[in-house]
Amino acid sequence: MKRRIQSVLATTLLFSLLGSSSFAMAQDTAQQNLKAPPESASKKAILQQNTDFFYDHITLQSSMSYAYSDQNTINLNGFLALGAIFLGNINVSKVKSSIFTFTESAYVPLGRRLQLVLNVPLVYRQSTYEIGGAGYASNQYSEATVTSGGPRLGDISFGAYYNLLQEDKNWPTLTASLLLTAPSGINPYGIKVYQPDPNNTNLQVPTKLPTGNGVWTITPGISFVSTSDPAIFFGSANYYYNLQHSFPDISTAEGVVQPGQVRLGNAFQFSMGVAYALNDRLSVSTSFADRLQQQTSIRTEGGAWTPIIGSGANVGVANLGLTYAFTPTSSLIMNLGIGLTSSAPNFQLTATIPYNL
Numbered sequence: 570m571k572r573r574i575q576s577v578l579a580t581t582l583l584f585s586l587l588g589s590s591s592f593a594m595a596q597d598t599a600q601q602n603l604k605a606p607p608e609s610a611s612k613k614a615i616l617q618q619n620t621d622f623f624y625d626h627i628t629l630q631s632s633m634s635y636a637y638s639d640q641n642t643i644n645l646n647g648f649l650a651l652g653a654i655f656l657g658n659i660n661v662s663k664v665k666s667s668i669f670t671f672t673e674s675a676y677v678p679l680g681r682r683l684q685l686v687l688n689v690p691l692v693y694r695q696s697t698y699e700i701g702g703a704g705y706a707s708n709q710y711s712e713a714t715v716t717s718g719g720p721r722l723g724d725i726s727f728g729a730y731y732n733l734l735q736e737d738k739n740w741p742t743l744t745a746s747l748l749l750t751a752p753s754g755i756n757p758y759g760i761k762v763y764q765p766d767p768n769n770t771n772l773q774v775p776t777k778l779p780t781g782n783g784v785w786t787i788t789p790g791i792s793f794v795s796t797s798d799p800a801i802f803f804g805s806a807n808y809y810y811n812l813q814h815s816f817p818d819i820s821t822a823e824g825v826v827q828p829g830q831v832r833l834g835n836a837f838q839f840s841m842g843v844a845y846a847l848n849d850r851l852s853v854s855t856s857f858a859d860r861l862q863q864q865t866s867i868r869t870e871g872g873a874w875t876p877i878i879g880s881g882a883n884v885g886v887a888n889l890g891l892t893y894a895f896t897p898t899s900s901l902i903m904n905l906g907i908g909l910t911s912s913a914p915n916f917q918l919t920a921t922i923p924y925n926l
Contacts, residue, residue: 616794616801623684623732627926630674634919638908639665662700662771668914669693670723682732690723692754692780700771711769717755717778724781726750728788741795741802748788752814754781758831758867759818775821784814784833803856804841811835819867828870834863834880842888854890859883862912882912898925 641663670692677685694717701710728748736742757779766772790807811833820827842856865880886906894900899922906917 623681623730624676624678624925626678628676628923629926630676630921630923632670632672632674632919632921634668634670634672634917636668636670636914636917637666638914639663640911662698665697665699666914667695669720671720684730685728686730686748687725687727689725690754691720692723693717693720694778694780696778698772698774700769711766711772713765713772713774715774715776715778717780721755721780723754724750724786725753726786726788733791736794736796741793744792744794746788746790746792746807748790750782750786750788752781752783752785754783755779756781756783756816758783758816758829759820761823762821763823782811782833783816784831785812786810787812799845799847801844801846802842803844804839806839807837809836809838819869829872830868832866832874834865836860836862844890850894852892854888854892856888856890857886858888858906859885883910884913885909886913886917899923 670690672688672690674686674688677687679685695714696716697712697714699710699712726748728746730744730746732742733745734740734743755777760775760777760779762773762775764770764772765774787810788807789810790805792805793803795802813830813832815828815830817828818826819829819831838858838860840856840858842854844852844854846852860882862880862882862884864876864878866874866876868874885908887909888904888906890902890904892900892902902919902921902923904919904921906914906919908914908916
């Protein structure tokens, strides 16, 4: 009887061990078959904005931006007495500018690391010039508005992004870029100025507004993205190298044709920021961007290079962004840029919609 009881207990223990082992094996198999949760659509949208996300298919992106700026200039005709009292006439002029830009972009992947890009902008500009009358009479203001004559083609750019390094625990994602911008827009050189008000010789306005820089530009750059859930840190640095170019006319005087060369000032731009994915669809971001522009120089045929005073600039902008992902393949990206320096626009509002084909 004792041996029978021992045999029953041994058999029960064996089946228990076999059952536990089978359950553990089944659990391991189930865990192996489980897939990692998909990356949130809002996080993908953040990565798309910072060249850290390479599309699997050809992707189109539509972008619309509006930038507004106004600049006041004080003209003094007189002298300063006793170091503090100005004796003479003071005249204040103002330029109010609005720029609408619609850009259609196409991204074409060539493998997992290389992606080609093409940007085609349409630009509409409007500027209003205000200035006091002859003799710096502040009570006799004149005003004139000039436009680009409807939406015009801007400077087309094309190039590539290459993924140098994928993010791990020690390094962020690094992406190199190289873009070439063609002078396909209306260039600003040789545009004539005229006097729209015969009673006000102070008011001189251009006959049209440019939509491009007029020169070829090579732009190498690098960007990084580092994830620390729920925050995503990003930044970039770009250098704009403008090629020297000759024009059949660089004079602004009516009836005068003056061939010459233009050396547009090169520029360096950097940006840095942080974004937060609030949920699967919504994310917010904040960033700072600054562009340092060198002076532009021109020269007539056989003449010496002459710098254009005031053509250098420091364009600092603070950005606030919001992204909403409609589906895993489409999203709306809103960005408000607020100018921090006198060379920057007062504000710029941009809406971007990428769509994966």
